[in-house]
Amino acid sequence: xxxxxxxxxxxxxxxxxxxxxxxxxxxxxxxxxxxxxxxxxxxxxxxxxxxxxxxxxxxxxxxxxxxxxxxxxxxxxxxxxxxxxxxxxxxxxxxxxxxxxxxxxxxxxxxxxxxxxxxxxxxxxxxxxxxxxxxxxxxxxxxxxxxxxxxxxxxxxxxxxxxxxxxxxxxxxxxxxxxxxxxxxxxxxxxxxxxxxxxxxxxxxxxxxxxxxxxxxxxxxxxxxxxxxxxxxxxxxxxxxxxxxxxxxxxxxxxxxxxxxxxxxxxxxxxxxxxxxxxxxxxxxxxxxxxxxxxxxxxxxx
Amino acid sequence: xxxxxxxxxxxxxxxxxxxxxxxxxxxxxxxxxxxxxxxxxxxxxxxxxxxxxxxxxxxxxxxxxxxxxxxxxxxxxxxxxxxxxxxxxxxxxxxxxxxxxxxxxxxxxxxxxxxxxxxxxxxxxxxxxxxxxxxxxxxxxxxxxxxxxxxxxxxxxxxxxxxxxxxxxxxxxxxxxxxxxxxxxxxxxxxxxxxxxxxxxxxxxxxxxxxxxxxxxxxxxxxxxxxxxxxxxxxxxxxxxxxxxxxxxxxxxxxxxxxxxxxxxxxxxxxxxxxxxxxxxxxxxxxxxxxxxxxxxxxxxxxxxxxxxxxxxxxxx
Numbered sequence: 098x099x100x101x102x103x104x105x106x107x108x109x110x111x112x113x114x115x116x117x118x119x120x121x122x123x124x125x126x127x128x129x130x131x132x133x134x135x136x137x138x139x140x141x142x143x144x145x146x147x148x149x150x151x152x153x154x155x156x157x158x159x160x161x162x163x164x165x166x167x168x169x170x171x172x173x174x175x176x177x178x179x180x181x182x183x184x185x186x187x188x189x190x191x192x193x194x195x196x197x198x199x200x201x202x203x204x205x206x207x208x209x210x211x212x213x214x215x216x217x218x219x220x221x222x223x224x225x226x227x228x229x230x231x232x233x234x235x236x237x238x239x240x241x242x243x244x245x246x247x248x249x250x251x252x253x254x255x256x257x258x259x260x261x262x263x264x265x266x267x268x269x270x271x272x273x274x275x276x277x278x279x280x281x282x283x284x285x286x287x288x289x290x291x292x293x294x295x296x297x298x299x300x301x302x303x304x305x306x307x308x309x310x311x312x313x314x315x316x317x318x319x320x321x322x323x324x325x326x327x328x329x330x331x332x333x334x335x336x337x338x339x340x341x342x343x344x345x346x347x348x349x350x351x352x353x354x355x356x357x358x359x360x361x362x363x364x365x366x367x368x369x370x371x372x373x374x375x376x377x378x379x380x381x382x383x384x385x386x387x388x389x390x391x392x393x394x395x396x397x398x399x
Numbered sequence: 400x401x402x403x404x405x406x407x408x409x410x411x412x413x414x415x416x417x418x419x420x421x422x423x424x425x426x427x428x429x430x431x432x433x434x435x436x437x438x439x440x441x442x443x444x445x446x447x448x449x450x451x452x453x454x455x456x457x458x459x460x461x462x463x464x465x466x467x468x469x470x471x472x473x474x475x476x477x478x479x480x481x482x483x484x485x486x487x488x489x490x491x492x493x494x495x496x497x498x499x500x501x502x503x504x505x506x507x508x509x510x511x512x513x514x515x516x517x518x519x520x521x522x523x524x525x526x527x528x529x530x531x532x533x534x535x536x537x538x539x540x541x542x543x544x545x546x547x548x549x550x551x552x553x554x555x556x557x558x559x560x561x562x563x564x565x566x567x568x569x570x571x572x573x574x575x576x577x578x579x580x581x582x583x584x585x586x587x588x589x590x591x592x593x594x595x596x597x598x599x600x601x602x603x604x605x606x607x608x609x610x611x612x613x614x615x616x617x618x619x620x621x622x623x624x625x626x627x628x629x630x631x632x633x634x635x636x637x638x639x640x641x642x643x644x645x646x647x648x649x650x651x652x653x654x655x656x657x658x659x660x661x662x663x664x665x666x667x668x669x670x671x672x673x674x675x676x677x678x679x680x681x682x683x684x685x686x687x688x689x690x691x692x693x694x695x696x697x698x699x700x701x702x703x704x705x706x707x708x709x710x711x712x713x714x715x716x
Contacts, residue, residue, distance in 0.1 A: 101635050102589040110632075117402045117427025165537050165578050165610060166594050172531075172538075173574035176547035204543060340627050348624035354543050355583040 103149050112136045113146070124150040183236050185227050185322060185363055187219060188261075202236075202321065202363045205354055207328075209368040216367045217248045218257075220324045223365055224292050225257050227322040230283075233265055238321025238362075239291040241313075243306065245330045249294065258285035293320070300331040304345065307352050314360050321362050323353075328366040402428045403460075410459050416449055417456030432460050481506075484652045488612065490522060491529035491553070494714025495685075495698055500706065502526075505611065505654045507704070508645050508680070512659045512671040513687035518696045519658045520544045521716045522687070523614045526656060528553040531576040534611035538579045539591065541620045545579045576608065585621050585636050592643055599651040610653065613644075617658035619672045626673065634676055641680035657681065671701075 100113055100120070116135050118124055124132075124147060133143035170178075184199030193199045200206050200223060210216050224242050229235025242249060262283055293313075297303045314320055329346070336342045357364045403418050403426070424440065426432055437457070444453040472480075487501035496502050503509045503526065511519045527536045528550045538545055554573055558566065582588045595613070602609055618640070626633035648655045659677075664670035671677075671684070684701035699711035 101632070101639055102586065104586045107630055107632065117431065119428055119430050123402050123428070165535065165598050166580050166591050169537065169578035169580035171575045172545075172547045172550050172577035172579060173571050175545070175579060176551060176574065179547060344624050344627060347620060351541070351583045351620065351624065354541075355581075358543060358581050358583075 103146075105146055105149060109136075109138070109142070109146060112138065121150050182361075185223055185236060186229075186234075188222050188226060200322070200363045200365060203357055203361050205350075205357055205364040205366065207366045207368055209370050211370055217326055218253070220326045220365060220367050221249070221254050221257055223322060224324050225254070225261050225288055227363075228283075228288050228291050229261070229265065233268065236321045238319050239293065239317065241293045241295070241310070241320055241323045243295045243297060243303075243323065243325045245297045245303065245325070245327060247296065248326065251289070254289060254292070255285050258288035261288065293317070297331070300336075300345070303331055304349060307349055307356075310356060314356065314362075318360070320360070322365060323356070323362060324365045324367070325353075326367040327369055329368055333369075406463070410463070412452075412455050412459045414452075414456075416452055420444070420447060420453055420456075429460060429464060433464065437461075488526070488530050488654055490526040491557075492522065492525055492714050492716065494696075494712045495522065498698060498700070498710060498712040499683075499703075503654050503656060503683075505652050506649050507682035508641070508648055508655045508657065510657050510659055510671075510681035510684045511687055512661060512684060512701070513689075514661050514669055517687040517689045518716060519687055520616055521549070523616055523656055523658065524549050525553055525716065527577055527612065527614060528573070530612045530654075531573050533608075534576065535608055536577045536612045536614070537595065537610060538577060539588070539613070539615045540579055540581050541583060541615075541617055543581070544616055547574065550574060550577065582621065585625055585640070588615075588621055588640065589636075589643075592640075592647070596647060599647065599653075603651060613647070613653050613655045615644075615655070615657040617660060619659045622673060637673065637677060638680065641677065645680070645682075 100110055100118065103110070103121075105113075113119075113136065127147075129140055129144040129147055132147065133140045136143065182202050184193075184196075184201055186193055186199045187196070196206070208216060208219060220242070224240035227236050227238050227240050230237045262285060265283075295306055297306060310323070332342055332346060353364050353366075356362070403413055403421060406429075407413050407418075420443075421427070421432075424435065424443070426435055426440075440457065441454070444450050444457065447453055485504060485506040487499075487504050489496045489502035511522060513519050523538070524546065527538055530536055531550075551570055551574065554570055555566070558569055580591060582591055599610065622633065622637045622640075625636060644655050644657070647653055660672050661669035662672045671686075681702070683703045686699045686701050688697045689695070690697070694715050696714050696716065697711060698714060700706060700708050702708055
């Protein structure tokens with residue numbers, strides 16, 4: 098029964114099946130007002146159902162083009178795309194080395210560590226470094242900072258922004274050796290202006306925000322990094338239904354990967370650690386790691 | 400299957416009297432017809448006024464249904480089909496190929512199960528690079544784990560580079576045979592499989608380089624968000640995806656490789672995810688694990704149509 102495959106609500110599906118519409122072709126020749134009358138739903142709902150059905154059917158038309166599926170890319174093209182993707186530096190040469198040049202775009206990077214080790218500082222640094230202009234080897238993009246713990250300090254971000262600008266002018270002086278022309282026109286205030294800050298107080302807000310980011314990113318195409326600090330904080334306590342927690346987290350991880358891929362941006366997740374008992378020894382492990390099975394994961398330790 | 404109302408234009412026998420009679424028994428479509436008890440229906444039709452009309456209508460619907468099933472095949476035809484079409488593709492990893500008696504088989508759904516970092520994606524990339532030399536490959540990626548550099552590395556190991564340009568040309572030719580598409584939810588996956596079905600139907604008619612391998616990495620991350628909630632839609636989506644993949648594999652001579660992860664079971668052992676309903680869907684299931692801190696991997700057979708389960712082997716990537 099092809100109606101199972103349509104992304105519509107359970108009650109709409111039930112009504113369609115009990116009225117006899119079990120395949121997509123049966124929905125092809127009916128108008129929305131007739132459908133509304135048969136199913137006893139509003140006309141706008143009926144129009145929605147028909148739109149979803151025709152979209153699914155539209156992808157059935159024969160594909161004469163060379164790609165097997167719409168939107169697929171050949172491995173050869175992907176190889177060359179990856180070579181031209183830029184990285185976001187973390188301002189630490191060793192860390193950049195481990196990450197293969199910096200934080201990669203189109204990928205989700207998870208960074209974890211014990212409390213007090215510097216994860217939030219790293220998050221703020223990345224949100225500032227993404228704004229380094231193209232001339233200086235950066236991406237020149239904006240940042241989204243999602244704060245779940247309340248650990249973002251604006252004064253600290255201001256200090257980091259000032260230091261970054263000083264670094265850039267130092268580099269400038271070193272390379273170009275003229276003071277007048279290439280004075281950095283950026284001010285710390287500009288850098289702070291380009292960080293979009295969201296404060297989250299519960300897990301429902303977190304899920305709602307990630308769903309909203311789709312629309313936000315279509316309007317702000319120059320955002321190049323999303324920092325979530327920290328991603329599992331609201332999921333660790335007060336969750337009664339463990340199965341629901343797993344489902345919600347894996348759905349959220351998929352949505353973040355989707356955003357990273359579609360908008361070519363980097364997603365940085367900061368996570369806490371927990372101790373895991375394996376083979377009679379204790380080990381530090383990232384919280385809820387079995388759920389978030391992501392790309393590159395880095396553990397910070399002293 | 401169509402509603403009876405829509406069939407009236409083609410088969411005028413199914414006019415409003417027949418349809419009203421059927422509607423009074425809760426039959427609106429051809430499918431409802433199949434579920435109903437036909438003897439009871441015929442008995443009711445006898446007692447009705449226009450019984451001739453109704454019996455003609457019922458006979459018409461039955462003949463429509465007769466056209467819809469797959470053709471019968473006998474053993475010899477199946478054997479012919481197996482010998483001619485259902486080849487075996489080597490994965491390129493010696494341990495696995497020896498264990499499976501050649502490699503993964505066309506027409507079957509092979510599942511790789513294992514905890515994270517047990518080498519499942521690496522095995523898929525290696526198989527893709529091997530099969531792509533002569534056939535087209537489609538890689539459906541749900542976790543951004545497809546790595547073109549790794550494919551280039553595997554291919555680079557297998558040829559002797561006479562010149563950098565020849566190596567580049569070889570890489571280009573083989574890697575253009577691999578298409579990668581990212582899917583992040585179950586409905587998008589069904590869209591893709593739908594498009595693939597129509598592509599394969601056109602492909603069967605013409606010659607040239609044909610698609611022979613479909614990899615889904617990983618099906619469990621698509622199904623887990625919808626499985627287990629109070630509605631049964633999750634399980635329905637899972638089983639219909641499984642059947643669709645098996646149908647594509649058999650009808651269009653594809654080898655399908657899917658990846659599943661593990662969850663904790665009783666006694667601390669890890670067991671494959673997606674539960675008992677999924678257990679019987681793949682034709683073969685292989686369990687992968689990795690020795691800590693080294694490049695040695697273990698593979699054991701959980702289920703296979705022609706080999707005993709429990710056989711194990713080691714391999715290195």
